[in-house]
Amino acid sequence: MLTFYFSPGSSSMAPHIALQEIGASFEARPVSLGKKETRTPAFLAVNPAGKVPVLLVDGRVLTEVAGILVYLSRAFPAARLLPENDIEAEAQIVSWMSYIASTIHPARRQGLEHAREVYAVADKRLGKNDWAVGGQYSIADIHLFRLYWRFRSSLGPEPGAFPNMEGHYARMMARPAVQRTIEIETKIGYELPA
Ligand SMILES: N[C@@H](CCC(=O)N[C@@H](CS)C(=O)NCC(=O)O)C(=O)O
Numbered sequence: 001m002l003t004f005y006f007s008p009g010s011s012s013m014a015p016h017i018a019l020q021e022i023g024a025s026f027e028a029r030p031v032s033l034g035k036k037e038t039r040t041p042a043f044l045a046v047n048p049a050g051k052v053p054v055l056l057v058d059g060r061v062l063t064e065v066a067g068i069l070v071y072l073s074r075a076f077p078a079a080r081l082l083p084e085n086d087i088e089a090e091a092q093i094v095s096w097m098s099y100i101a102s103t104i105h106p107a108r109r110q111g112l113e114h115a116r117e118v119y120a121v122a123d124k125r126l127g128k129n130d131w132a133v134g135g136q137y138s139i140a141d142i143h144l145f146r147l148y149w150r151f152r153s154s155l156g157p158e159p160g161a162f163p164n165m166e167g168h169y170a171r172m173m174a175r176p177a178v179q180r181t182i183e184i185e186t187k188i189g190y191e192l193p194a
Pocket of ligand 1: 050
C-alpha cells in the first residue's frame with residue numbers, strides 16, 4: 001500500500017510523474033504549502049524535515065525525491081524507469097540525480113546568474129541526447145524535468161539559451177504521464193512562491 005504526500009508543482013511533482021508512469025494505485029495526500037501544512041506536528045511526525053515528497057510504503061516512511069524515484073523504479077520494473085543489469089548506466093543516473101538535488105535544486109535561490117550557469121552545465125551534459133542516460137528514458141529525466149519545468153520561465157531572457165534542455169522539456173511534456181500529473185496538480189491548485 002502506497003501513500004503519497006505531495007504539493008502541486010513542488011519537488012513532489014517528480015515522484016508523482018513516476019507514479020503515473022508506472023500506473024501504481026496509491027492514496028494521494030495533498031499537502032498545502034500555503035497553509036504551512038508541512039510544519040504541522042502531524043506532518044513533522046511523518047517527516048521531521050518538514051518537506052514533501054513523502055511516500056509511505058506499507059506505513060514505512062521514505063523521503064527525498066531521489067530515494068522515492070529509486071524505490072518506484074525498482075519496485076515496478078515493468079515501467080522500465082531504471083536500466084536493468086547496467087551498472088554504469090545506473091551510476092550515471094545516481095550521478096545526475098545527485099547533481100540535480102545538490103546543485104540544480106538550490107540554484108535559483110542563489111540568484112539568476114548562478115541558476116543560468118548551473119542550467120548551462122546541465123544543457124551541455126545532456127547534449128544532443130534525447131534522454132539523460134544511455135538513450136533510455138529514466139528517473140533521472142523525471143527529476144531533471146521537474147526543476148526545469150518549475151524555473152524555465154524565470155531563467156530568461158534569451159530564448160534558445162538552453163537548446164538541449166528545451167528539447168528535453170518538449171519530449172517530457174509529450175508524455176501522457178506528465179500531462180496527467182500536471183492536470184491532476186492543476187486541479188488541486190499551485191501554491192508555489194513567485
Ligand atoms: N531534498 C528534498 C527537497 C524537498 C523540498 O525542498 N520540498 C519543498 C517543496 S519543493 C518543501 O516541502 N518545502 C516545505 C517547507 O520547507 O516547509 C528532496 O529532494 O525531496
